[in-house]
Amino acid sequence: MINPVYSPAPGRYESGIRFRRCGRSGILLPEIALGLWHNFGDVNPLASSLEMAHYAFDHGIVHFDLANNYGPSYGSAEETFGLIMKKSFAPFRDELFISSKAGHDMWPGPYGEWGSRKYLMASLDQSLKRMNLDYVDLFYSHRYDPETPLEETLQALVDIVRAGKALYVGISKYPPQAAAFAYKYLRERDVPCLVYQGRYNLINREPEVEGILDQAKENGVGFTAFSPLAQGLLTGRYLDGIPSDSRMAKEQFLKSSALTPEMLKTLLALNEIAARRSQTLAEMALAWCLKDDRVTSVIVGASRVSQLEDDFKALENTAFSQEELNAIDQAISDKR
Numbered sequence: 001m002i003n004p005v006y007s008p009a010p011g012r013y014e015s016g017i018r019f020r021r022c023g024r025s026g027i028l029l030p031e032i033a034l035g036l037w038h039n040f041g042d043v044n045p046l047a048s049s050l051e052m053a054h055y056a057f058d059h060g061i062v063h064f065d066l067a068n069n070y071g072p073s074y075g076s077a078e079e080t081f082g083l084i085m086k087k088s089f090a091p092f093r094d095e096l097f098i099s100s101k102a103g104h105d106m107w108p109g110p111y112g113e114w115g116s117r118k119y120l121m122a123s124l125d126q127s128l129k130r131m132n133l134d135y136v137d138l139f140y141s142h143r144y145d146p147e148t149p150l151e152e153t154l155q156a157l158v159d160i161v162r163a164g165k166a167l168y169v170g171i172s173k174y175p176p177q178a179a180a181f182a183y184k185y186l187r188e189r190d191v192p193c194l195v196y197q198g199r200y201n202l203i204n205r206e207p208e209v210e211g212i213l214d215q216a217k218e219n220g221v222g223f224t225a226f227s228p229l230a231q232g233l234l235t236g237r238y239l240d241g242i243p244s245d246s247r248m249a250k251e252q253f254l255k256s257s258a259l260t261p262e263m264l265k266t267l268l269a270l271n272e273i274a275a276r277r278s279q280t281l282a283e284m285a286l287a288w289c290l291k292d293d294r295v296t297s298v299i300v301g302a303s304r305v306s307q308l309e310d311d312f313k314a315l316e317n318t319a320f321s322q323e324e325l326n327a328i329d330q331a332i333s334d335k336r
């Protein structure tokens with residue numbers, strides 16, 4: 001059969017996947033989630049997107065992270081996911097945890113970005129249609145809007161939950177003060193913030209430095225780390241030049257200027273530490289995020305199944321000796 005009906009691996013929850021409680025909530029999330037920011041747009045072959053989504057679900061990676069403008073083109077990653085829902089995942093909707101977001105530029109004019117009620121409401125309605133869903137499990141305010149009263153953005157999130165269009169809400173990239181306000185506002189309306197999504201990896205440690213990790217924990221809010229591989233830098237991808245099919249070769253979101261001689265030296269040093277742990281650099285980078293119990297999960301991207309296979313192996317060893325942690329910090333500080 002050319003397109004056999006999808007039937008998920010019966011052993012998907014015994015594949016090595018582990019779940020962590022997301023803050024003080026009833027939700028358990030897989031330690032690895034699959035993000036659809038890149039490689040799931042209408043410029044990518046559907047077969048490749050299907051293959052990666054199937055691999056994820058077959059290994060208990062039940063959390064799929066999207067946003068209105070993922071693609072390219074904008075909206076097309078959600079459309080792809082809608083096709084995957086229709087073709088493969090519809091019978092398993094209750095096993096899935098699907099998140100989407102609005103906040104960045106999506107459509108032209110004053111109502112197509114940031115944090116107004118008008119934008120968030122319209123955007124989620126569009127997302128649901130594209131994904132063939134009645135509701136998302138989690139809807140995020142994708143970024144803090146310094147111009148819109150925060151009450152307006154947060155009340156829109158509350159009303160979205162009350163309307164049954166999302167089960168939970170979250171925030172992404174909010175500065176600590178705005179996050180504190182959001183946690184309080186949402187809690188007081190009985191729609192507690194489920195999760196904070198922030199960039200966190202071996203070389204971008206802002207959530208640690210700015211206190212976001214501690215603040216989330218104190219507020220009973222989970223933390224999911226996006227770009228845990230620094231968009232691919234923290235993998236073997238660039239140790240030997242810039243492959244033509246890599247994100248860096250596109251010079252859009254990951255620029256070749258990031259691969260300075262100092263950075264390459266650091267990556268090579270990290271790669272050696274990983275090898276001593278019998279891990280690839282990608283495995284060690286993910287394990288490093290997951291060693292911290294303030295982190296609920298890492299949201300990885302991938303352009304092929306072999307990368308997901310590698311990333312998944314990170315779960316086999318997420319413990320670090322003090323010596324290894326010191327060696328990692330030394331390799332990172334040599335870069336500065």
Ligand SMILES: NC(=O)c1ccc[n+]([C@@H]2O[C@H](COP(=O)([O-])OP(=O)(O)OC[C@H]3O[C@@H](n4cnc5c(N)ncnc54)[C@H](OP(=O)(O)O)[C@@H]3O)[C@@H](O)[C@H]2O)c1
Pocket residue numbers: 034035036037038039065066142172173197198225226227228229230231232233235236237245246247248282299300301302303304306307308310311
């Ligand atoms: N809230 C926000 O504002 C925000 C921002 C960014 C991302 N996110 C979320 O986080 C998700 C992940 O972000 P990201 O794609 O930047 O994550 P990432 O996991 O840091 O980078 C993913 C890229 O790394 C490479 N890669 C992954 N595994 C590899 C392996 N084992 N070996 C070699 N290369 C490997 C691939 O690059 P190639 O494509 O070059 O093969 C892949 O596309 C997004 O999809 C999105 O859901 C959220």
